[in-house]
């Protein structure tokens with residue numbers, strides 16, 4: 001049994017579905033990358049997994065439990081955490097306060113909060129130097145680090161990162177990918193939404209979505225289709 005099993009997921013924002021029956025598995029311990037062009041449905045997929053959108057049909061199973069339609073806060077407590085698209089940090093709050101809010105569901109366990117904060121500072125030493133800085137004044141790369149760090153504060157088993165590298169310089173993007181790789185090595189299962197093929201060396205598995213449907217699932221090397229290669233891998 002995979003850690004996350006999605007079956008025949010249909011999700012939309014009104015009467016018209018955006019996801020047309022998506023099925024995918026994420027195995028415990030892997031790094032999975034979801035590629036797709038703008039509007040393909042990637043954010044819709046991770047939002048449904050994180051409990052921010054209720055599916056109109058289909059199932060989502062996490063660690064053997066059905067979770068589709070459960071509220072996001074309950075899912076954070078169960079171990080699913082999302083770093084949202086657009087690095088939505090709380091701009092008027094400090095780095096420390098952002099991290100504290102990320103750990104809200106574990107707030108009664110001071111030891112977890114301490115361990116996770118230390119871990120976040122280990123992964124992103126830049127954040128440690130900027131605890132009192134107001135998040136809105138961080139650079140784009142630092143805000144992305146904070147968004148991921150905040151998501152880690154709840155000690156997730158499955159970390160979803162929507163658009164890990166969008167708008168970042170190649171150097172900062174690589175730093176983020178390398179840290180994602182460490183997070184995965186340290187035992188967290190990871191799903192990264194990306195449009196940058198630079199993430200491929202870190203991916204155990206690749207999913208490609210087109211118009212609300214998965215058109216490829218496998219390891220990157222198996223992508224034989226020339227159109228898929230040129231569209232998503234720049235090769």
Ligand SMILES: Nc1ncnc2c1ncn2[C@@H]1O[C@H](COP(=O)(O)OP(=O)(O)OP(=O)(O)O)[C@@H](O)[C@H]1O
Nearest residue numbers: 013014018036037038039040041042043044045085
């Ligand atoms: N709140 C919303 N209300 C109505 N339609 C929406 C809403 N959010 C997304 N959509 C539509 O759903 C489709 C999929 O959007 P989604 O954000 O999931 O794509 P995406 O793959 O994440 O794209 P991007 O790479 O641009 O982030 C798009 O056609 C979009 O216009």
Ligand SMILES: [Mg+2]
Nearest residue numbers: 042043044085
């Ligand atoms: Mg998106």
